[in-house]
Amino acid sequence: MKSSREELRAEMLAEAEVVIDELLNWHESSEAPTLDEIEEVILGIRKRLGESMAGRVIGDQEAAHPVPGPACPTCGEEMHYKGMKDVRVEGRVGEMGLRRAYYYCDRCRSGLFPPG
Numbered sequence: 328m329k330s331s332r333e334e335l336r337a338e339m340l341a342e343a344e345v346v347i348d349e350l351l352n353w354h355e356s357s358e359a360p361t362l363d364e365i366e367e368v369i370l371g372i373r374k375r376l377g378e379s380m381a382g383r384v385i386g387d388q389e390a391a392h393p394v395p396g397p398a399c400p401t402c403g404e405e406m407h408y409k410g411m412k413d414v415r416v417e418g419r420v421g422e423m424g425l426r427r428a429y430y431y432c433d434r435c436r437s438g439l440f441p442p443g
């Protein structure tokens with residue numbers, strides 16, 4: 328089941344506040360940063376927030392934990408749920424740490440993280 332909008336909103340705001348405080352600390356302690364230095368810090372923040380927000384939304388997809396299990400792409404048998412696993416995914420916004428449901432086909436001895 329999906330998290331409530333308020334739960335996700337509170338989590339994202341808490342993460343954004345941490346990052347904004349870090350930026351303000353850096354801003355207050357930096358005498359005369361160059362444009363390059365400022366951009367470097369901002370790009371780092373954008374990357375972290377992007378990865379974190381994408382991770383929240385992807386991890387909350389209903390398709391990430393389907394019941395019954397998905398059909399095996401090789402043999403068509405229903406795959407069995409084998410628990411949640413932490414995976415790192417390299418996406419367009421960066422590297423995301425995701426907690427995904429893992430499904431396994433006993434016949435083909437292969438597994439996947441839906442939706443794929």
Ligand SMILES: [Zn+2]
Pocket residue numbers: 399400401402403404432433434435436
């Ligand atoms: Zn199979």
